[in-house]
Amino acid sequence: MNSKPYLSIENVKKIAAAAEAEALANKWAVSIAIVDDGGHLLWFQRLDGAAPISSQIAPAKAHTAAVGRRESKGYEDMINQGRVSFLSAPALQGMLEGGVPIVVQGHVVGAVGVSGVKSNEDAQIARAGIAALG
Template structure:
């Protein structure tokens, strides 16, 4: 039987704190979501001034990164590259850059999704959260 790491609330809090610090250092009003490996939400934080829609998008970006086992930037690049049929994939709706998987020993144990600024900046914030582990 295989075993793998799982996110506890301690790690989730550390991820949120690091992502929040990155966003606040740049004065970016974003939403930050953390999900488990099945895409189930573990935490969501919308910073002061964040647009309500960003909360939904952040969760979907995180879910897409967890379920697809890759950064959501890859989905966006696929679609922008002309493979528009990829938009019909069931379950995935956060196919914009800003979702980053959390890997431990080569296994995805969750993901971070951020929404609220330009896509590459969302990814920067998400990666800051992941790096906190």
């Protein structure tokens, strides 16, 4: 029987706090979603002033990064380079930069999705959260 690491609620809270701190330090109003390796929502928060649509986009980006086992930007890049057929990929809706997988010991254990500012800034917030795991 194989075993693999997984996200505990303590891990999730640590990621969320660091992502929130990064967003607040930059005065960015965003939504932050954290999912497990199957894309199931473990944490969600919408900071004051974040656009309502960000509450739909952040979890979608996180889900895409988790089940795709790659940053959601990879799908955005493929589409922008002309591979528009990826728009019909089943179960992938957040194909925009800002979804970042959480990799521990070579295993994708979940992902962070952020929405509300420029896509590269969304990804910056997600990475800051993940960095809190050490």
